Amino acid sequence: MKASNELKVGIAIILSAVAFILGVRFFEDIPLFKGTYDLYTVYDDARGMIVGNAVRISGVDVGSVQEVSLDPETNKVKVRIRLDKQYIVKEGAYTEITGIDALNAVQMVIHQGPPDNPPVNDGDFLPNRIANDLFTSLTESAPGLISRSDSVLVGLDGTITDIGELVQPGSDLRRMFSSFRSSADAIEQLLSEERVRIGRVLANVDTLTTALGETTQGAGDSLAIATQQLNELLRRVDENLAALENTTNTLDSILGKIDQGEGTVGLLINDPALYHQMDSTLENMNALFLDIKENPVRYMRALRLFDIL
């Protein structure tokens, strides 16, 4: 009985001690069994940061704030953070407090250093940069915003004047609107007159689409065959086009050769002497034909002679 009671009490105490330690680590968002390391940073303004706030790298929770203490001499705030060992912070990293302090929802963000840098060690100091919260940045950018909105308003004023001119009685826009309205009236009248017919047309369209749907379903096989044939056709067209391209290329090279003066045709085209000879020959022929026309007898005689032969 005695041993049993002692055992019960011992088990209860050990279990609750383990639960306490694991529970605290769990709610601190520190991995239950893995190691951690501490870093610290100093701010001029902690902006409502409290113990337990999340620490993030690229938006991922990597640890939590462990201690926020105000140095009474320098009035600066030292913040100690505890990070999960699997997240390595590189040297050159800096911290930043982000979030909206009005809602008490602030967190620390660590911006990583260059990837080639060595990792920081336990207990190291991280420099910081204070990020502006929503309201601060609004306040800071307010003067620029105001001047910009001023110029926008001036532009808007001009636009409104233009619009005013545009909607004067007798303006194009007015006329356009009135004709648009009469068209709309006409369409409306038409619609009301032809309501029955339009209804019938739509019903027909409906039947048609239904039938088409059924046909498509039924004719699936034929469609497949047709598609196959179309594919075959396209393949052949493709082959033909390839052949055509080949031909074009050959033609191109031939034309190139001709242009270079290679071969008979090339010589023909590129030798001006031949052209001149042909020209003079044609001229002579022309003269000859003229002569024949003027004195046909001279040649007829010769022809006749030829006939006799």
Add this chain to the structure above:
Amino acid sequence: MPVGPAGMLNPVRALGRYSLLMFQAFGSLHELSIYRKNLFDQMVKIGIESIPIVALTAAFSGAVTTVQTAYQLTSPLYPKSLIGSIVAPSMILELGAVVTAFILTGRVGARIAAELGTMRVTEQIDALEAMGLNSVGYLIIPRVLAGVIMFPVLYISAVLVGIGGGIIVADLGGWLEAAEFIDGAREFFNPFDPVFGCIKSLVFGFVITSISCFKGYYTRGGAEGVGRSTTESAVTSCVFILLADLLLAVTLL
């Protein structure tokens, strides 16, 4: 005890007698080896046998706190995880320790007062003295020590079950996801909070057991006296739990 104008000093007298009794009890702490069996007996009776009722109460208080917080947080401006941020610290700082203490005032304090009161009125305490035993040490030390040691254990189980109850009700009731609840609880978690809760439960353990021992040990007047001691021990314990709660919050937080 004197009545009338002189009775105004009764509470002061009671405080004096209580302090002397405690001094006497802790003066016999060196005899602890003699009380060892008795101590573990009391630890089981006060601590382990109380776990079911403490867990039940904690589960319901966690669940009810969750539902009521969710009911009150209707503004879309607040994230739903804020429910976790409210329920978990409530359990850790206040409900886990105080609700447990009130439950144990009834379950443990009343039992101790009635036990010692009956022993007093049936002259068993006198019999112990006659046998040469130090009745104060023998009866009070195991009970008070068991309370001080086991109350933090009960507190830890109450907090775990309470937060678990809150999470389950939040999840099943469709108020918020378990992960959201835990996120919220983590957002504002301070590792000192559970330590403070443990200190509180330790103090409450001492308050409940010592006051009920005191009331029981000085019982007079038969069965009626036992009843009166039991009632007085429960009421006085409750009042001093609240006082200690406030004092600890003011001094330690």
